[in-house]
Amino acid sequence: MSRLLLTLKAVPAIGVDCSPLTPARLAGMSSAAIAAIELQSGNRRLPAGELFDIAGEPGDTLVIRNACSKLDRIGACMNGGTLDVEGDVGAFLGAGLVSGTIRVSGGAGAFAATGMLAGTLHVCGSVGDFLGAAIAGDKQGMLGGRVIVDGDAGDRVGDHLRRGIILVGGNAGDYCASRMLAGTIAVRGKVGALPGYAMKRGTLLLAGAAELPATFNDCGSHELMFLRLFARHLASVDSAAASFAPRGERVRRFVGDRANGGLGEILVTA
Amino acid sequence: MIINGVAIDETFAEAFGMRATRLIITAANLRWAHHAANAATGFATSVIGCGAEAGIERELSPDETPDGRPGVSVLVFAVSGKELAKQVERRVGQCVLTSPTSAVFSGCDGEEKIALGKNLRYFGDGYQISKLFGNRRYWRVPVMDGEFVCEETTGVVKAVGGGNFLVLAASQMQALLACEAAIDTMRKLPGVVMPFPGGVVRSGSKVGSKYKALSASTNDAFCPTLRGIGNSELSPETGAVLEIVIDGITEADIRQAMRAGMQAVCSIGAGGGIQRITAGNYGGKLGKYHFHLREILA
Numbered sequence: 179m180s181r182l183l184l185t186l187k188a189v190p191a192i193g194v195d196c197s198p199l200t201p202a203r204l205a206g207m208s209s210a211a212i213a214a215i216e217l218q219s220g221n222r223r224l225p226a227g228e229l230f231d232i233a234g235e236p237g238d239t240l241v242i243r244n245a246c247s248k249l250d251r252i253g254a255c256m257n258g259g260t261l262d263v264e265g266d267v268g269a270f271l272g273a274g275l276v277s278g279t280i281r282v283s284g285g286a287g288a289f290a291a292t293g294m295l296a297g298t299l300h301v302c303g304s305v306g307d308f309l310g311a312a313i314a315g316d317k318q319g320m321l322g323g324r325v326i327v328d329g330d331a332g333d334r335v336g337d338h339l340r341r342g343i344i345l346v347g348g349n350a351g352d353y354c355a356s357r358m359l360a361g362t363i364a365v366r367g368k369v370g371a372l373p374g375y376a377m378k379r380g381t382l383l384l385a386g387a388a389e390l391p392a393t394f395n396d397c398g399s400h401e402l403m404f405l406r407l408f409a410r411h412l413a414s415v416d417s418a419a420a421s422f423a424p425r426g427e428r429v430r431r432f433v434g435d436r437a438n439g440g441l442g443e444i445l446v447t448a
Numbered sequence: 449m450i451i452n453g454v455a456i457d458e459t460f461a462e463a464f465g466m467r468a469t470r471l472i473i474t475a476a477n478l479r480w481a482h483h484a485a486n487a488a489t490g491f492a493t494s495v496i497g498c499g500a501e502a503g504i505e506r507e508l509s510p511d512e513t514p515d516g517r518p519g520v521s522v523l524v525f526a527v528s529g530k531e532l533a534k535q536v537e538r539r540v541g542q543c544v545l546t547s548p549t550s551a552v553f554s555g556c557d558g559e560e561k562i563a564l565g566k567n568l569r570y571f572g573d574g575y576q577i578s579k580l581f582g583n584r585r586y587w588r589v590p591v592m593d594g595e596f597v598c599e600e601t602t603g604v605v606k607a608v609g610g611g612n613f614l615v616l617a618a619s620q621m622q623a624l625l626a627c628e629a630a631i632d633t634m635r636k637l638p639g640v641v642m643p644f645p646g647g648v649v650r651s652g653s654k655v656g657s658k659y660k661a662l663s664a665s666t667n668d669a670f671c672p673t674l675r676g677i678g679n680s681e682l683s684p685e686t687g688a689v690l691e692i693v694i695d696g697i698t699e700a701d702i703r704q705a706m707r708a709g710m711q712a713v714c715s716i717g718a719g720g721g722i723q724r725i726t727a728g729n730y731g732g733k734l735g736k737y738h739f740h741l742r743e744i745l746a
Contacts, residue, residue: 322580341580360578379577403551404579404588404597406515411581441575 180237182212184230186244186265193268194219194229196242197251201259201278204236212236247287253280256297269306272299275323285329289313294342296323300418304329307351310344310363311337318359320344326418333370336363339380345412345422355382358442362408364422377435377442383424384446394434394444401427402445449742453718454725456741461612461706462729463737466495466525467532468607468697469562470505470555473544474519478507484550485520487543492524492535493644496664500535501525501609501695503641514553515597521555523641525609525695532604533562540598541568545589551597554584558603565589565598608737611694611702614652614670614726615713620688622721624648627690629716630709637708639701640694652691655730667728686723699737707744714745 182204195218204212213227226232234241238259242252245265252268253261257276266284274293285303291310309331310320318340325344333351336344339361346363352370355363355377364383372391374382409423429445449456473488475481485504492502502524513519524539526532544552545568554564565587569576572589578600579586585600615630617623631647634640642648657665668674669681670689682689692709696702716722727741 343581362579381577381579400594402588402595403515403517404586404595407579407581407586407597410514410516414582441577443577 180235181239181241182232182236183234183241183243184226184232186230186242186246186249187228189246190219190224190229190248192220193248193250194224195251196249197254197273199226199240199242200253200256201236201238201240201261202257204240205238205259207236245282245284247285250287252282253278253299256280266303271301271305272297272325275299288332291320291323291325291344292316294320294323294325298324298326298415300326300328302328304348305331307332307334308337309335309346310339310342311335320361324415324419326422328418330367331365335365336361336380336382339363345419347422355380355442355444358382364424366422374432374435374440374442374444376438376440377444378438378440380442382442382444383429384444387446388444390432390444391435391437393437394432395436397431397433399428399430399448402429402431403427405429405445449745451714451717451745454714454722456710456714456745457724457726458742459727460729460732460741461610461727461739462732462735463608463610463612463702463739464735465737466501466527466607466609466695467529467604468523468525468556468695469532469536469558469602469604470697471522471524471536471540471564471602472508472513472519472553472555473522474508474513474515474517474551474553475547476517476549478518478520480547480549481507481517481519484544484547484552485522487547488539489522489524489641489643490543492539493649495525495527495531495609499526499531500539501641501643502535502539503643503647503695505638505641506635514599515551517551523639523695523697525607525641525643529560529562529604536602537563537567540564541571545571545591545596545598548593553599554602556603556605558605560604561601562604564600564602566600568598605697607695607697608699608702609695610735611696611706611737611739612691612728613706613710613741614689614691614728615722616670616682616686616689616724616726618685618687618721618723623688623690626713626716626720626722627692630692630712633712634692634694634705634709637701637705639697640705641696642692642694642705644693647692649691649693650689652689652728681726683723691728702737703739703744706739706741710741710745 216223250268269287271290288306312319330348349367489502569587652667653664
């Protein structure tokens, strides 16, 4: 399988929009053509060849090495293939991802996976605020697919989440699952203040006791069989996802946010 | 052709194209999976009067079901995709949704899809919850013992209905014992159901009737009590005839089941009172599929 390597030469002074660098777009292009692709950086357009050393053969897999937090919109609207990033990345990682797999060995900035439609996004480090959340003006956040964050996530994870699965291995910040419309979020660590704030529908699965808003009503402890389907689905994705499978089916179910008539659920495993 | 003293007629069973789906019904244990499946496949012997033909295909171990619980797979057949959709919704809604601890999933990936939980979810009165895992959507409907979980749709496949063979024996009990042996063997095979009670039918029919309102009536040529009148097909030694009807996902499934069933009957043989095996057809002009008995047993 052919593989294209883009190695960042030096950390850019300001952010660079890397959204044109996707496996499908670069497939079949010559190194010279790839080097000539212009990337927006502030009010300038920089040729990709000025920022990256280009090696290998474009194809199904694109590898970005030496990445840093100045590289924004990596894998945005990507449609197919695999994008492997070595290092940290900036904001809007995988925004509007249509299909394919993005793996980041470091951390990511704000608004990762916003507007994502399908595919898989795996961040081995931590991510900033608004993971899978809607950008200002949008009514819906992430629309499908799977996001796995091994580290921590910032505030507002899944704000306005419409569909899809977000798995956070570490802690999540304040307002986790706020204004959530549907979908599933699982947090293995702790969550900050007011999880499920203004939540309408969907599921927030927490691994341990948390301080919930007073506007979530306790519906008691139950064995929910669908958690078995969830666990089996995660196991079918990959080992990283499988590690988020809830142990057992007994959870305490809280429904809210009743302050706005919401029927979302926060499930707390024992 | 004579096998173990049993004459195999030079004839064929005539079968028809149908639409089918497979449902996987699970529960806390096999007992309750069977309760749900038995109810859902009840009154489903013939499309003529029941709208569907259905039966339990086999039991499933926990590692074969989507939710890891014990279950059974059920096959439902109907004359069209539209009728199948109606029957599945009605049967699952009244018989599976209502059964304690049950859940129901699609067991069939046909291109055409029909609703499974898609409309039943409204029973949840707004409290139902959708979960999309991969490309499968499930509905969680709150019920009094917890949640009823069902998949949104199930696939429809082209199938074959009406494979059959008739067992002619010296007495009613000998015919019945031979058919029981055949059914015990056939039920071990995948892809088929024998939709009549216990898999066996005693009221084989012919097309038409002297009464205008009826489209089918008793198969008088095979009724032993009418042997002396008109066009009887029975010899003086035949005391009873029973039929086994088979619906299958593919032609090959039916062929395999007919072969296994007829072999079981023949293994009882003339010593057990079995005289002859024949099959029901309509002259070969109505059904797309012809199952020639001697070819199958060759």
